[in-house]
Amino acid sequence: MAGPEIKAPALREFPTVPALQPDATADVKCWVASEKIQEPLGFPGKLADDWQETHDRAIGRMGELLDKYRSLKVFMDACVHCGACTDKCHYFIGTGDPKNMPVARQDLMRSVYRRYFTPAGKMFPQLVGARDLTREVLDEWYSYYWQCSECRRCSVFCPYGIDTAEITMAGREILDAVGYGQKYSNEIIGKVHRVGNNLGLPGPALIDTLSGLEEDVKDDTGCDVRYPVDEKGAEVLLVTPSADFFAEPHIESTIGYGKVFHAAGISWTFSSMASEAGNFGMFIGNYDQLHKIAQRVRQAALELGVKRIVVGECGHAWRVAYAFWNTLTGIGAGANDPFAVELQKQLDPRYKQPAHICEVTWDLIQQGRLKFDKSANDHRIVTFHDSCNVARGSRMGDYAGGQFDIPRHIIKAVANKFHDMAPETIGERTFCCGGGGGVLTDELMDIRVKGALPRMEALQRVVDDNGVNFMATICAICKAQFSKVLPYYGFKSGMVGGVHQLVSTAIQLGNEQ
Amino acid sequence: MGTIDINGKSVETDEEGYLVNLNDWDEAIGGELAKSENVNMTEQHWEVVNFLREYYNEFQIAPAVRVLTKAIGKKLGPEKGNSQYLYELFPYGPAKQACKIAGLPKPTGCI
Numbered sequence: 317m318a319g320p321e322i323k324a325p326a327l328r329e330f331p332t333v334p335a336l337q338p339d340a341t342a343d344v345k346c347w348v349a350s351e352k353i354q355e356p357l358g359f360p361g362k363l364a365d366d367w368q369e370t371h372d373r374a375i376g377r378m379g380e381l382l383d384k385y386r387s388l389k390v391f392m393d394a395c396v397h398c399g400a401c402t403d404k405c406h407y408f409i410g411t412g413d414p415k416n417m418p419v420a421r422q423d424l425m426r427s428v429y430r431r432y433f434t435p436a437g438k439m440f441p442q443l444v445g446a447r448d449l450t451r452e453v454l455d456e457w458y459s460y461y462w463q464c465s466e467c468r469r470c471s472v473f474c475p476y477g478i479d480t481a482e483i484t485m486a487g488r489e490i491l492d493a494v495g496y497g498q499k500y501s502n503e504i505i506g507k508v509h510r511v512g513n514n515l516g517l518p519g520p521a522l523i524d525t526l527s528g529l530e531e532d533v534k535d536d537t538g539c540d541v542r543y544p545v546d547e548k549g550a551e552v553l554l555v556t557p558s559a560d561f562f563a564e565p566h567i568e569s570t571i572g573y574g575k576v577f578h579a580a581g582i583s584w585t586f587s588s589m590a591s592e593a594g595n596f597g598m599f600i601g602n603y604d605q606l607h608k609i610a611q612r613v614r615q616a617a618l619e620l621g622v623k624r625i626v627v628g629e630c631g632h633a634w635r636v637a638y639a640f641w642n643t644l645t646g647i648g649a650g651a652n653d654p655f656a657v658e659l660q661k662q663l664d665p666r667y668k669q670p671a672h673i674c675e676v677t678w679d680l681i682q683q684g685r686l687k688f689d690k691s692a693n694d695h696r697i698v699t700f701h702d703s704c705n706v707a708r709g710s711r712m713g714d715y716a717g718g719q720f721d722i723p724r725h726i727i728k729a730v731a732n733k734f735h736d737m738a739p740e741t742i743g744e745r746t747f748c749c750g751g752g753g754g755v756l757t758d759e760l761m762d763i764r765v766k767g768a769l770p771r772m773e774a775l776q777r778v779v780d781d782n783g784v785n786f787m788a789t790i791c792a793i794c795k796a797q798f799s800k801v802l803p804y805y806g807f808k809s810g811m812v813g814g815v816h817q818l819v820s821t822a823i824q825l826g827n828e829q
Numbered sequence: 830m831g832t833i834d835i836n837g838k839s840v841e842t843d844e845e846g847y848l849v850n851l852n853d854w855d856e857a858i859g860g861e862l863a864k865s866e867n868v869n870m871t872e873q874h875w876e877v878v879n880f881l882r883e884y885y886n887e888f889q890i891a892p893a894v895r896v897l898t899k900a901i902g903k904k905l906g907p908e909k910g911n912s913q914y915l916y917e918l919f920p921y922g923p924a925k926q927a928c929k930i931a932g933l934p935k936p937t938g939c940i
Contacts, residue, residue: 347844499844504937514938521888528896562893563924563940564912594939630939756939758845758925792939800922 322762324804325410327773333403337412345455346462346760349497356506357605360495370494371449375432377493378425381486382433387479388486392429394476395422401470401480406747407463410766415460418470418480424457425483454496461487462498463763466599466753467704472744481753485601488754492600500757501596508609513558513592519545522588525561533571539825541578543570544585548620551664552577552584554673555593555613555637556628557792565813566795569629572816575823576677580685584626590616593633594792598640599754607644610636614645614659623664626671629814631752631791635709637670674790675712677819678722681729687824693731696786698818699778700724700736701771701798702746703791717743723790723815730822735782741774749789751797764797765804772805779807788815833861847928847935854882854932862930866921874918874930877901881931891928891936 351361364370382389401418403409408416415421423445430437430446437446447453466481491497507516517525526543533541544550554577560570577584590613597606617625625647627637642648646656647663647670663669680686700723706712712719720743727734741747750767778784789795789812798812831842840853846865848854859878863870870878880900884892892900894912902910915923924936 500937507937515890515936515940516934517890518888521890521892524888525893525896528899532895532899557939559939562936562938564894566940567893567895796940 322765322804324765324772324801325769327769327776327805331409331770331773334409334412336414338414340413341407341411341416341463341763342413342456342459344463344760344763345459346755346757347499348458349499349502353499353502353506354492354495354497356509357492357497357502359492359497359502362495364495367451370451370454373494374449374454374490375428377490378429378486379433381489382429385482385486387482391422391478391483392426392433395419395426395478396476398475400473400475401478404470404473405464406467406469406750406767406770407465407763410750410769411463411763415456416463418474421460421464421480422478422483424453424460425487428453454491454494457487458491458496461491462755462760464753465704465748465751465755465767467748468708469704469745469748472708482601484753485598487601488599489601492602498600498754501600501754505596505600505605505609508592508596508612512588512590512612514594514596515558515562517558517561517591519588519591522561522586522591526586529567529571529574533574537825539578541574541825543574546588546620547583547585550583550585550620550622552582552624552626553590553613553617553620553622554584554586554626554628555590555616555633556586556673557594557630557633558592559792559796560628561591563792563796565799565810565817566629566792568817568820569814570816572814572818572820572823573628573673575820575825576673576680576686576816579687579823579825580680585620585622587616587620589619593627593630593637595633595636596754598632598636606636606640610641610644613641614647617647617659618662621662623662624667624671625663625669626673626676628673629790629792629816631703631705631793632709634672635705638672638710641670672712672722674722674726674815677816678713678726681726688730688819688822689824690730690732690822692822693818694733696731696818697733697735697782697784698727698731698786698788699734699775699784700727700742700815701749701787701789701794702742703789703794704746704748704752706790707744707746720744723788726815727788727818730818735778735784737774737778741770747771747774749791749794749797750801752791752793756793756797761800765801768797768801768805772801772807775807776805785811786818787812788818789813790815833858835861845935848932851885851932851934859930859932862932866926866930868919868926868930870930873905876905877915877918877923877927878931880904881927881933885931885933891924891933894924897923
């Protein structure tokens, strides 16, 4: 790609707070969505010519969000500037720009909130750090709210539990409401509505790609493992990010999903209607988009008559599925309204709905229904990167922390060599890959590389100490981001892969020929 | 937004340098797009670009990386049917860079 050369920052021997570099990334600006992208989503095509109109619309939307989300109002009011979050953001660590400190990212909005929504800020703005919403402030929001991956690491350290991701989401929602959307996310959302997935992969291409996979797996294993699409009456509907059909190394995990179902004798299908697990409606903080995208899964489940809904390796999809599908789609237990009951009558109550593919695989392993040749993974020395939305936005299994244990249990069941990275960089304190939350776009490569710094430091340690040569993860964004940024730090691009890629390597499929 | 001007023809590109209209593409435009990517086009590069365009015409999407490597392997021999070969030709990745040169829209999503 043309443009200034992007360089990775040097790894630090002792991770300390970086020296401040004010405005280091003030000019970072991802592409703005065109009218053609904005309008089909119901957003204004562009900023109004008259600033006052934009101003009023932004403040109006902010007021609505403060009314609708009590959390946002609490987050605006509660911060005491204690400083616990300052050095917890990977983008701050990588760029040194003080506005990438979580508290500063929050203050971009808090200062405006105080001016328009608090008595003190209305009367004595200078005394309470309140400021008018100006065009410059709005540009600053655009720049810095698109330098946040909504990973929520900072919220783990906040004594008040302030969730910067939710403030970023509100910021992006207000920007969309005034016609200042991001090209990358909004173009993708439009494709989901038009074609069914983030890639824009139409049904016939999906079927062609998967029948090619069936041939490949047959060549490799001699077994007729199937990768079906739109098969009515299948027991399981598997919803996975569309990157799993398209990209490397993602597709290796897709192969693994099919092998697991094959070996366990479970009938399953993909859906061309719900050929996307990802839901960028969450990234832009827009409930209507979140809802509309999630509805496709409900529709597919009803049409196909499946008994179980399983989600593939996608971080934020699992947060959406685990935390929001219940009310968005009626998938999940508990509700007794007609909308929820319609699907609950159909789904098998003996299984967790929805389930993560790792939960399915781990259950099968525990039941002794899968056999592995662990030595098939002996060329790999594996570590595991916890993806933020799985780590901090969801759970697996039936106890807190199951989302950390289950993927590791699977890895240890299929591979002999496993080493965790440093404890302060995994589990609930995991560092973002640097590309999550709608930041995975080429023009943001500089901050993507810089934001990966703390993860790369932790990886370097286990590479040096334990000879790790494979970093497994369960998120399409993590896989794509690491494939691109690993080489900037001197690692091989192919070092990242999926948990079900490891499963795929070791699984024994029986004697079918 | 920009334009590519060659042989008296002027075609529109988007902010990332991808062609706005697929039908504007011809080999000369492909050559110009390659120059902007610092890719020196050889016969091997054109093989890939032409396959991408054929596949796109059939399916309205670029082929998955695996589909592409398999097709190239069949055409040019198994030693070239791997993503390493494609990355040598198109260092920024066959999906995005080769698509751009082929005049196809940028693949989007978590890739």
